Amino acid sequence: MEEKNKKEKDQKDPLKEKIISALKTVFDPEIPVDVYELGLIYEINPYPLKKVHILMTLTSPNCPAAEHIPQDVKRAVEALEEIEEASVEITFEPPYSQDMMSEVAKIELGFV
Numbered sequence: 001m002e003e004k005n006k007k008e009k010d011q012k013d014p015l016k017e018k019i020i021s022a023l024k025t026v027f028d029p030e031i032p033v034d035v036y037e038l039g040l041i042y043e044i045n046p047y048p049l050k051k052v053h054i055l056m057t058l059t060s061p062n063c064p065a066a067e068h069i070p071q072d073v074k075r076a077v078e079a080l081e082e083i084e085e086a087s088v089e090i091t092f093e094p095p096y097s098q099d100m101m102s103e104v105a106k107i108e109l110g111f112v
Contacts, residue, residue: 041055041056052086059096071088074086
């Protein structure tokens with residue numbers, strides 16, 4: 001429930017809304033759902049001077065796209081006029097599970 005409330009709050013902040021829109025253009029090449037709806041984005045923390053820190057995970061520590069997805073996230077967010085620098089940090093705590101997916105992702109992947 002706490003995660004859902006955090007996502008709802010993020011979606012009410014205009015800058016975070018733009019960042020989320022940018023994140024929704026990034027896909028895991030093996031899964032036809034964007035990284036935000038997959039639940040891979042744990043935190044979005046904008047800072048002064050057009051900077052943002054993104055804490056995210058991958059579907060697996062052995063993800064074949066482990067090098068590409070964080071770079072794609074960084075590029076997508078830095079393409080926003082409001083952001084000059086994005087730092088992307090990977091964590092595996094808490095470990096990723098399908099429970100982190102949005103309802104949209106679960107429907108898209110046939111889990112619902």
